[in-house]
Amino acid sequence: MPNRVSPGIVNVTDFVAAHAKKFGSYINYIDRDEAIRIDHFDQQNILSVDGYNHYMENPKKSSGIFTDQYDHLTPTQRVE
Incomplete structure (x- = not known):
C-alpha cells in the first residue's frame, strides 16, 4: 500500500x-x-527593522536565510 x-x-x-x-x-x-x-x-520596510532576517536566522525557527543561488548565506552575503 x-x-x-x-x-x-x-x-x-x-x-x-x-x-x-x-x-x-x-x-x-x-x-x-x-x-x-x-x-x-x-x-x-523589512530592511529597516530586519525582523524577517532575524527570524530566519533563529535555529529554533529556520535553517537560515537563503536565496535562489545559495541554500545558506554567509554574513558577508547577507549584508550584500
Missing part, C-alpha cells in the same frame, strides 16, 4: 472578474491610505 500524504495547508479561492462589484470593493480596500506601502514605508 503506498504512503498517503495529507496537505498541511489547503487554499481555496474563487475567481472574480475585474468588472465585478466585489473586485472593485477589493481594490478600494487595498488602495486605502493606511494600506499604501509608500506612506508607511518606515513601518513596513
Whole structure:
C-alpha cells in the first residue's frame, strides 16, 4: 500500500472578474491610505527593522536565510 500524504495547508479561492462589484470593493480596500506601502514605508520596510532576517536566522525557527543561488548565506552575503 503506498504512503498517503495529507496537505498541511489547503487554499481555496474563487475567481472574480475585474468588472465585478466585489473586485472593485477589493481594490478600494487595498488602495486605502493606511494600506499604501509608500506612506508607511518606515513601518513596513523589512530592511529597516530586519525582523524577517532575524527570524530566519533563529535555529529554533529556520535553517537560515537563503536565496535562489545559495541554500545558506554567509554574513558577508547577507549584508550584500
